[in-house]
Amino acid sequence: MYALHNFDKADFLANYWQKKPRVIKQGLVNFVDPLDEHILAGLSQEGEVDSRIIHRLDSRWDVAHGPFIDINQHCVGAWTLLVQSVDQYVPEAEALLRSFDFIPHWRMDDLMVSFSNEGGGVGPHLDQYDVFIVQGKGARRWQVGLPDSYKASRPHPDLGQIEDFTPVIDQVLYPGDIVYIPANHPHNGIATGECLNYSVGFRAPSQQEMLSALADFASDENLLNERYQGQVLAPRDKSAELSQTDTEEFRALLHRAIDSPAFTQWLPRFLSQSLYQDADGSEEELSAAEVEEYFASGQILYRTLGVKPVWVKTSEKDSIEFYVEGQAFSCPHSEDALLNDLLCQPYFDPKERNNSHLSPHFNQLVSTLISSGYWYFE
Numbered sequence: 215m216y217a218l219h220n221f222d223k224a225d226f227l228a229n230y231w232q233k234k235p236r237v238i239k240q241g242l243v244n245f246v247d248p249l250d251e252h253i254l255a256g257l258s259q260e261g262e263v264d265s266r267i268i269h270r271l272d273s274r275w276d277v278a279h280g281p282f283i284d285i286n287q288h289c290v291g292a293w294t295l296l297v298q299s300v301d302q303y304v305p306e307a308e309a310l311l312r313s314f315d316f317i318p319h320w321r322m323d324d325l326m327v328s329f330s331n332e333g334g335g336v337g338p339h340l341d342q343y344d345v346f347i348v349q350g351k352g353a354r355r356w357q358v359g360l361p362d363s364y365k366a367s368r369p370h371p372d373l374g375q376i377e378d379f380t381p382v383i384d385q386v387l388y389p390g391d392i393v394y395i396p397a398n399h400p401h402n403g404i405a406t407g408e409c410l411n412y413s414v415g416f417r418a419p420s421q422q423e424m425l426s427a428l429a430d431f432a433s434d435e436n437l438l439n440e441r442y443q444g445q446v447l448a449p450r451d452k453s454a455e456l457s458q459t460d461t462e463e464f465r466a467l468l469h470r471a472i473d474s475p476a477f478t479q480w481l482p483r484f485l486s487q488s489l490y491q492d493a494d495g496s497e498e499e500l501s502a503a504e505v506e507e508y509f510a511s512g513q514i515l516y517r518t519l520g521v522k523p524v525w526v527k528t529s530e531k532d533s534i535e536f537y538v539e540g541q542a543f544s545c546p547h548s549e550d551a552l553l554n555d556l557l558c559q560p561y562f563d564p565k566e567r568n569n570s571h572l573s574p575h576f577n578q579l580v581s582t583l584i585s586s587g588y589w590y591f592e
């Protein structure tokens with residue numbers, strides 16, 4: 215439904231990704247908004263949805279957090295309503311996110327959607343994540359600068375901004391235009407009238423986050439049990455001293471943890487955890503034979519919104535392993551092509567493969583995925 219145009223993916227990744235900001239004029243030609251401000255406002259009233267309204271009135275900034283009962287109460291002065299993870303709620307929004315699938319989806323975080331009135335914006339700021347911002351209906355002036363040591367300001371406890379920056383991009387974007395902003399590049403978007411923006415945000419997990427998740431996994435699975443031994447020990451006359459050799463022995467112990475098979479087991483589980491809330495197990499329990507019947511009758515299998523499976527291909531094992539929300543699944547190598555379709559596309563239709571006969575093993579796998587709530591027949 216959405217496809218990138220006027221855009222050379224290889225050139226972008228080689229010359230701009232993580233390096234330079236860039237505007238892609240009409241990156242999405244004839245752009246149709248995947249939702250409108252009324253749907254966005256409706257989402258911001260839901261308890262499980264993360265939303266904010268940032269407004270500025272007489273140069274005073276204010277931030278209100280959803281869920282909102284009376285949204286109009288906060289829409290004063292110049293304001294922006296921002297809603298996170300809209301791809302988990304609106305299929306068309308997920309389709310927009312999918313048009314950026316030339317970057318692995320385990321690098322993607324979510325689609326954040328904002329609606330602003332004239333003059334609305336969140337002020338000049340830095341983000342720690344790369345982002346593509348797609349202009350939806352209306353228009354917005356985007357200014358983007360280069361990394362530097364900018365003076366931070368906090369006009370409200372929940373709003374981090376920076377003081378001025380010199381833009382290297384200063385353009386008004388119209389529907390279908392895209393601006394790419396690498397992490398730590400200052401930017402500021404000011405709506406020139408009512409407008410919608412779609413931010414495709416990327417994940418950049420920190421060492422802190424990863425080490426703590428790895429430690430949780432190791433303790434759940436009873437892995438990484440090697441203990442410090444301290445093999446190099448000579449009589450000491452300074453009993454309080456921690457020598458460089460001692461430090462290196464501890465460092466080597468932790469290096470061995472990172473180099474161990476436990477790390478390889480943990481990483482795809484960690485990267486496949488993308489939902490902000492647990493998928494509900496399905497009410498529908500289908501046997502492999504019933505799955506076969508559904509496919510034979512022309513039914514299409516859909517991936518639950520927000521699910522981002524991670525597939526690990528290794529020739530050392532006799533099956534392909536994949537992970538959904540941290541859970542491991544496997545499938546024989548003979549199903550490689552089917553699995554590719556299943557995991558990389560938002561829906562799976564055997565008719566499109568000219569092959570409505572699927573192996574019992576594949577149908578059994580589908581049945582398990584349905585009962586976990588990760589795929590469904592409509």
Ligand code: SIN
Pocket residue numbers: 294296327328335336341347401402403411412413
């Ligand atoms: C927005 O207001 O839609 C974008 C926020 C941002 O600049 O990150």
Ligand code: CO
Pocket residue numbers: 339340341401
């Ligand atoms: Co930003």
